[in-house]
Amino acid sequence: MYHKEVTKIWLKKKEKQKKKKIAKWLLYSIGVLMLILLGVFAYVVYVSKTDPPVVADAGSLKWQRKDHGNGFYTLGNNWLKKSKSGLFELYVEGDPFERGVVNGKLSKELLVSQEDYFSAQISRMIPSKFYLHFLKYVIGWFNRDLEKNITEEYKQEIYGISESASDAYSYIGTNYQRILNYHAAHDIGHALQNMALVGCTSFGTWGAASADSTMIIGRNFDFYVGDDFAKNKIILFENPSHGYKFMSVTWGGFIGVVSGMNEKGLTVTINAAKSSIPSGSATPVSLVAREILQYAANIDEAIAIAHKRTMFVSESFLVASAADNKAVIIEKTPDTLDVYDPKSDHILCANHFQSKALVGSEPNIEQMKESASAYRYKRLQELLQEKEKNTVQNTVSILRDRKGLHDANIGMGNEKALNQLIAHHSIIFEPEKLLVWVSTSPWQLGEFVAYDLNKIFAMNGLQENHEIYDSTLTIAPDTFLLTQQFKNFEKYREYKHRIAEGEEINTDSLVASNPQFYHAYVLAGDYCFKSGQFDRAIKYYEQALTKEVATKQEEAYIRQQITDIEKKLQ
Numbered sequence: 015m016y017h018k019e020v021t022k023i024w025l026k027k028k029e030k031q032k033k034k035k036i037a038k039w040l041l042y043s044i045g046v047l048m049l050i051l052l053g054v055f056a057y058v059v060y061v062s063k064t065d066p067p068v069v070a071d072a073g074s075l076k077w078q079r080k081d082h083g084n085g086f087y088t089l090g091n092n093w094l095k096k097s098k099s100g101l102f103e104l105y106v107e108g109d110p111f112e113r114g115v116v117n118g119k120l121s122k123e124l125l126v127s128q129e130d131y132f133s134a135q136i137s138r139m140i141p142s143k144f145y146l147h148f149l150k151y152v153i154g155w156f157n158r159d160l161e162k163n164i165t166e167e168y169k170q171e172i173y174g175i176s177e178s179a180s181d182a183y184s185y186i187g188t189n190y191q192r193i194l195n196y197h198a199a200h201d202i203g204h205a206l207q208n209m210a211l212v213g214c215t216s217f218g219t220w221g222a223a224s225a226d227s228t229m230i231i232g233r234n235f236d237f238y239v240g241d242d243f244a245k246n247k248i249i250l251f252e253n254p255s256h257g258y259k260f261m262s263v264t265w266g267g268f269i270g271v272v273s274g275m276n277e278k279g280l281t282v283t284i285n286a287a288k289s290s291i292p293s294g295s296a297t298p299v300s301l302v303a304r305e306i307l308q309y310a311a312n313i314d315e316a317i318a319i320a321h322k323r324t325m326f327v328s329e330s331f332l333v334a335s336a337a338d339n340k341a342v343i344i345e346k347t348p349d350t351l352d353v354y355d356p357k358s359d360h361i362l363c364a365n366h367f368q369s370k371a372l373v374g375s376e377p378n379i380e381q382m383k384e385s386a387s388a389y390r391y392k393r394l395q396e397l398l399q400e401k402e403k404n405t406v407q408n409t410v411s412i413l414r415d416r417k418g419l420h421d422a423n424i425g426m427g428n429e430k431a432l433n434q435l436i437a438h439h440s441i442i443f444e445p446e447k448l449l450v451w452v453s454t455s456p457w458q459l460g461e462f463v464a465y466d467l468n469k470i471f472a473m474n475g476l477q478e479n480h481e482i483y484d485s486t487l488t489i490a491p492d493t494f495l496l497t498q499q500f501k502n503f504e505k506y507r508e509y510k511h512r513i514a515e516g517e518e519i520n521t522d523s524l525v526a527s528n529p530q531f532y533h534a535y536v537l538a539g540d541y542c543f544k545s546g547q548f549d550r551a552i553k554y555y556e557q558a559l560t561k562e563v564a565t566k567q568e569e570a571y572i573r574q575q576i577t578d579i580e581k582k583l584q
Contacts (some may be wrong), residue, residue: 097482102249112253162196175267214237258278288328362398368408506531535561539553543579
């Protein structure tokens with residue numbers, strides 16, 4: 015009996031020692047893990063830290079703009095004004111840092127509000143403050159080598175602008191770090207979503223394809239980050255100390271180019287293509303386009319610039335050249351570059367590649383099969399054949415087209431349409447004449463105002479607030495704006511907003527506002543699904559499948575919802 019008690023005590027003691035040893039080991043392991051995590055965190059903070067470039071002369075920071083009233087500002091020969099068209103017009107000149115400083119000082123309010131709009135949209139997408147702070151370091155890690163892939167000139171220009179940025183977002187990063195990173199926002203969003211934030215379309219005609227043989231380039235820039243982001247468009251006219259003078263359509267704080275033309279009659283527009291998720295950053299697409307616009311006088315020079323830059327997403331650059339009297343598409347991935355030359359008098363570009371080296375690539379084949387790109391491309395072909403000889407007015411009509419193949423009604427806002435009713439801007443170039451037309455709100459439905467770069471770059475400052483666009487070349491707004499159909503589309507957008515805000519809606523009224531658009535039925539189905547109205551939800555999803563669904567991914571989502579509901583109802 016005695017031995018049994020001793021043994022029992024001894025076993026308990028051993029068990030206690032074992033537990034202490036395990037607890038000690040767990041604490042040690044947790045401590046090591048915490049040290050590793052702290053080390054990783056410290057490393058991420060360290061590598062994501064970006065110091066501004068060294069500036070030889072920062073005297074321009076003391077310069078002050080002159081306020082002439084009514085939103086008209088000047089600073090030396092530089093100026094900013096708001097046109098009666100609703101577009102802001104900005105002219106800057108000088109060395110890189112000075113250009114940036116002047117840009118920031120003249121457009122300070124636009125710079126601040128643009129960051130407000132951008133941040134508000136991100137907060138709507140990611141409401142968690144904790145995750146937003148975490149995301150800051152994820153983006154910092156992703157962009158850890160960003161500054162190494164941006165030229166000193168553009169870093170100085172961005173630094174100059176950042177001096178006028180708001181301090182309200184210092185928790186995200188320094189002003190310079192934030193403005194620098196915003197230049198890669200398009201690329202990161204494109205890479206992580208594996209899409210172009212909805213697809214853009216561009217095309218060009220020349221020679222026999224144009225009514226007067228003049229080259230005409232048109233494009234829709236369907237980049238959507240909320241309605242507010244597209245409110246304050248800036249038509250920038252830049253006269254750099256090195257390179258060619260150029261114009262581009264931009265927004266506060268952004269020096270990259272998405273659509274532009276230089277004084278040599280060379281134009282650049284960008285169209286995203288399917289990409290893989292990259293492991294790190296490289297040169298942002300918009301800064302490659304900017305370098306081409308600033309330093310290329312012809313297609314060969316544009317190709318040479320594209321060759322020497324590494325990008326981390328895939329993109330098409332439609333480059334038109336008055337010197338060459340033609341246009342080509344420079345198609346570039348993180349590891350390949352090829353040029354698509356149609357050897358014809360017209361060129362078309364959606365969101366898939368066409369060059370020999372890339373047309374047969376696996377991502378491109380998938381893009382053509384599963385996205386709206388190939389469909390939109392065919393619709394563009396159809397419209398150009400209908401017009402026979404292209405003109406600027408015909409180009410506007412094509413860019414405003416809302417229908418599907420064979421004039422089918424595919425609903426308002428369909429990604430398969432050229433006009434998806436989300437465009438940040440639409441633009442038309444006549445490179446040989448140095449004329450450019452830019453759309454006014456809403457989207458590409460407002461009037462197109464024309465700028466003559468010959469006249470604007472001959473100006474020596476602007477001392478009086480007067481219109482600089484050529485009113486004799488203005489193209490009238492789309493009559494669609496006056497129709498009941500447009501009012502219905504506005505109701506449809508209102509329903510979408512109310513759903514996003516968690517408000518109650520009438521789903522039948524929702525689909526009635528846009529009855530041919532599959533997504534109206536998807537929204538109604540999702541609304542009913544969330545509220546447990548499964549019979550109604552499945553009805554809406556089935557109706558959606560009878561319409562022209564934009565992508566295979568969306569079709570798969572609809573079918574999966576139907577399957578899930580059927581399982582619930584069994």
